[in-house]
Amino acid sequence: MLSPRSAEVVRATLPVVGGAINDITAVFYPRMFAAHPELLRDLFNRGNQAAGTQKQALAGSIAAFATALVEHPDERPDAMLSRIAHKHASLGVLPEQYPIVHEHLFAAIVEVLGDAVTEEVAAAWDEVYWLMANALIEIERRLYAEQGVLAGDVWSTWVVAERVEETGVTATFRLRPADDSAEVAPFRAGQYVSVRVPLPDGARQIRQYSLTDAPGARERTITVKREEGDPAGEVSNRLHDTVRVGDTLEVSAPYGDLVLDDADGPVLLASAGIGCTPIVAMLKQLVEDGHRAPVIAVHGDRAPDAHALRDERAGLVGKLPAGTDLTWYEHPEQPWPAERTGLVDLSDVELPEGLHAYLCGPLPFMRSVRAQLIERGVPASDIHYEVFGPDLWLAAA
Template identity: 65%
Template sequence: MLSEKSTATVRATLPAVGAAVGDIAELFYTKLFAAHPELIRDLFNRGNQNAGLQKQALAGSIAAFATHLVGHPDTRPDVMLSRIAHKHASLGVTRDQYAVVHQHLFEAIAEILGEAVTPEVAQAWDEVYWLMAGALIAVEERLYAEQQVAAGDVWREWTVTGRVEETADCTTFRLTPADGAPAPAHRPGQYVSVQVELPDGARQIRQYSLSTSPGSPVRAITVKRVHGPAAEGPDGEVSHHLHARVHAGDTLRVSAPYGDLVLEDSGAPVLLASAGIGCTPMLSMLEHLADTGRTAPVTVLHADRSPADHPLRGDHRALTHKLADASARFWYEEAAEPGDGRGRMDLSAVPVAPDTRAYLCGPLPFMRAVREQLIAKGVPARDIHYEVFGPDLWLASA
């Protein structure tokens, strides 16, 4: 809960801070990486840093959190906090790192806003920061406890037992713990972090959804190779490394599974909508539904460039056919086959059962468009859940 005094101060200064939050984030990361170069080398995604995506995400989360506290001082934006905490846990972030962030963030705030940062203003925004940090720390430590690991100690060596070239740019890596111990349990839709050592010595980390169900004897990730800077993201240096250098018999450093986009254990109808490599968490959910004999309606939707670019397309269809009441429809920009949609995903002719729980994964514009169509069909916003690969820019671009 934000104190009354700080609420008034934050409300009064929020327009100025909000207008400058992008510059603050830029200077913060400059200061942070100058003091701790190991963080950009071994923890932060330097591709996202170079493209400015992480700065946008930080700015968006700070602005959203402060705005929420001012408007609802007795509550917290738990959905946003949960998503951030799961990502932090998959990276092994620990409590002491929040003090480091605090130091450089508040130096950046003071430098950007200058004399506007009076002691009263500094104290109010300090309270905002530690409310957010404290909430994240609490969730992250709970997540570590659930995985039965010490805070930050999320890494294990896994052996690649096989690889399958799904498409020209998507490869599935089958994994098993190198120590022979059981794989940690995961929920359908969760992801793991994978850390690789690149030729320049950097140990970069990326998140990849587990594309198999919790009941499967196999753990697998399907990785799309990213070709150079693009509108949806920066260079894929880790994906290129995995495609070019990692083969059966090699080992990878893999985190415990995390992620808050998980399939609810209920009897409600389910809709799974994805685009591109966003199908991977949907496949885990779909396989789980098939394994558990779900009888409620299941609607499977996917959009891609072409059938040849659709990763795990055969699994998408085969798993759908295993369910008692399920249908699948795909949309392709090119080479659509009879029965497939052409162009972008259009839900106008797709029936949506009452009380449907919808799960979305793909590029942000795709998810926004599908969410709007679902809401127009009567699906409440609370029943539409999403996952973003990379920094979550949903709030930053709202």
């Protein structure tokens, strides 16, 4: 991993660089987009840029990677790298884009920290960057190869075969390959695809949506929640307002590392809001596999009329021999049990030994559920999560 001298320098300067990393990323992105406007137009999520969440996620990942290098020099933080690499692969990120990031990131470091960036400090952090970048490039190369595509060539054309209005703000799109003879990449329950959408200003913005099909399906089914604000909701609103049956969409190969283990033991699937989508795919897999151990499906939502895929989810849980379906609503329709009004509370839920938990939803929800599970004795290593958008869990760690 890090050379001994670089490890010593990074350990000594980590408080300074880590403390300034948000200022560094605030300089980095405008520099890079000024030099390469096509990256903001066609690759980076403009909504995340406007909200500042991408900046926070990048800062968190760099700080976490550097910390791991100096605190655990014989280990590589593969879980963090895998999550980033899957997202990059779904966007079609190329190896030649890493030198672009390097150029503008290090210029931003020098601009923010000034004389504190000696040649020795610059060389040590350069080593950190390329250790992380080369690891991601290698993982992404493998991910592309697994899907049988050239690096970055992840896109294919799909036709909207059906559109279903799930709630007032969510719609399901069932897609089939535009070429009926085309080979369809396999996927695992819990994975997502990217959808690349042309916008009126000429941009082609990309968003990720979890697949709700059972593994092995030839179709691709996504459920899209209409997001508020511009540019935060520019893609979801475009899909809701303009895409109808017979239209085509550019869709990536499937990626994502939140997938069910092959174990036959007890499972807890916890979701909130539109986080229900990968959970539905996992339930379909469990049903198809004839899973007989306990499955606890937990969901939190604002109100029943906001709960997308509610009936489908309940039907799937009902097909499991030891399935339990528990839902909390903040504003329920009456009659509704008081103990399941408000936020998800697992204090009275029986948790079997050997439980593996899978979480998807807003970050505060997942933090709360994870804390409750750990307090109840579930090992942190057995709690898995998926974040829609930039992974701010790292940034807040």
